[in-house]
Amino acid sequence: MAKEKLKILSFTLAEIYMRQGHFDKAKEIYEKLVLKDETNGLYKSRLAMLSTETPETKKLKILSSLLKKIEERRDERETIK
Structure with missing residues (x-):
């Protein structure tokens, strides 16, 4: 059960990283997940998607x-106010 929960959390974290644009972090997690469960x-x-450079991934x-x-600049402006 604990291992299953850990996998879910790792998968979820990888998905969050992908959605936030942290592709290197997501790829790192998927590499570990594939090693744990090759099937x-x-x-x-x-992992293949994150490893393949396409025009869409570049964009x-x-x-x-x-x-x-943009978010960093917004945060800086809010700090100044």
Whole structure:
């Protein structure tokens, strides 16, 4: 049960990292998950997706980076006020 819960948390964390644009962190987790469960097709497909550079992933990385900069500037402005 504890191992199962740990896997779920790790998978969930990887998904959160992906949605937030932290692709390297998500990839690292999926690499570990695949090592723990080599038969899990979902883990393998997510890892393959994160390992493949496509025009879409390039755009996503650029947009994610821009969003982070915008959020940092917003936070700086809120701190100054």
